[in-house]
Amino acid sequence: MDRLVTEIAGVRYRNPVLLASGIWGESGLSLARAYNAGAGAVITKSIGPVPRDGYPNPTVEPLGDWGLLNAMGLPNPGIENYLKEVDEARRAGAVVIGSIFGATAEEFARLARAMEGAGVSSLELNLSCPHAKGLGSEIGQDPHALSEVVKAVKGAVRIPVWAKLTPNTHDPGALAEAAAGSGADAVSAINTVRAMAISAKAMRPVLAHKLGGLSGPAVKPIGLACVWQIYERVKAPIIGIGGITTAEDAFEYVIAGASMVEIGTAVSTRGEGVFREVSKGLDALLKEHGFSSVKDAVGAAHREPVS
Ligand code: DHB
Numbered sequence: 001m002d003r004l005v006t007e008i009a010g011v012r013y014r015n016p017v018l019l020a021s022g023i024w025g026e027s028g029l030s031l032a033r034a035y036n037a038g039a040g041a042v043i044t045k046s047i048g049p050v051p052r053d054g055y056p057n058p059t060v061e062p063l064g065d066w067g068l069l070n071a072m073g074l075p076n077p078g079i080e081n082y083l084k085e086v087d088e089a090r091r092a093g094a095v096v097i098g099s100i101f102g103a104t105a106e107e108f109a110r111l112a113r114a115m116e117g118a119g120v121s122s123l124e125l126n127l128s129c130p131h132a133k134g135l136g137s138e139i140g141q142d143p144h145a146l147s148e149v150v151k152a153v154k155g156a157v158r159i160p161v162w163a164k165l166t167p168n169t170h171d172p173g174a175l176a177e178a179a180a181g182s183g184a185d186a187v188s189a190i191n192t193v194r195a196m197a198i199s200a201k202a203m204r205p206v207l208a209h210k211l212g213g214l215s216g217p218a219v220k221p222i223g224l225a226c227v228w229q230i231y232e233r234v235k236a237p238i239i240g241i242g243g244i245t246t247a248e249d250a251f252e253y254v255i256a257g258a259s260m261v262e263i264g265t266a267v268s269t270r271g272e273g274v275f276r277e278v279s280k281g282l283d284a285l286l287k288e289h290g291f292s293s294v295k296d297a298v299g300a301a302h303r304e305p306v307s
């Protein structure tokens with residue numbers, strides 16, 4: 001399936017359908033399982049400098065066909081304890097992308113060096129968790145702060161750096177420009193959309209943290225719009241994320257401007273078979289529309305139709 005081989009900043013991937021961060025990324029075994037199920041690469045859970053428990057339960061609320069609401073609070077074992085999982089996934093043959101979060105540019109740079117040392121093929125900076133005090137989108141909604149983080153990480157490592165952007169902003173294109181202008185090799189869009197659930201019966205918010213992030217089918221139109229707008233503003237490759245469940249969803253993201261896509265919520269609702277199903281179906285759609293590679297189809301919906 002050569003049509004699916006995709007290169008981002010000099011790294012080749014066997015296909016453009018990746019395991020998104022935050023799902024199955026806790027262990028080397030689950031990362032390897034997603035890779036062996038056909039993912040083009042697998043992205044770790046977002047890892048910070050020290051162990052972090054996250055928020056109390058309830059942290060997840062399924063919203064039926066719409067998707068999932070969650071506020072986990074970035075629970076993770078800390079970088080020192082996590083690196084063995086990267087090693088385990090790599091020894092099983094997986095191509096691993098390291099997702100990291102920090103409170104300062106220096107923290108991001110330190111985490112980036114540690115992940116690079118463990119052999120990840122690229123980094124994805126979580127600049128977009130929608131509800132963590134002093135972290136995530138509190139940095140990533142501010143183009144200046146975002147830019148400082150990207151510059152620090154770029155100065156610290158040689159592997160490609162992807163900046164994962166938030167949809168919780170009025171101008172995703174400006175964030176992408178700040179990231180690409182500071183040297184990011186790619187931008188990933190989108191992270192979850194700030195959201196909440198309230199129980200009419202209990203008359204209280206459902207999640208312990210009250211506010212959370214929405215993922216899954218309901219956010220696909222939001223993700224598509226962000227990718228579309230970013231494609232019109234920057235030349236850097238875009239990694240499309242948000243509600244991708246079928247091959248058609250992936251194809252829509254590609255023609256909106258994405259060079260690769262990530263799947264998160266659909267892995268939990270449909271299981272690991274989703275990777276082969278989406279990449280096989282994407283290959284068929286590319287062929288049907290006369291594209292000899294994913295690359296040729298990227299942004300096709302922006303171009304005037306040939307008559
Ligand atoms: C969490 C982190 C995220 O980046 C996100 O989009 C949603 C939730 C979390 O750990 O809570």
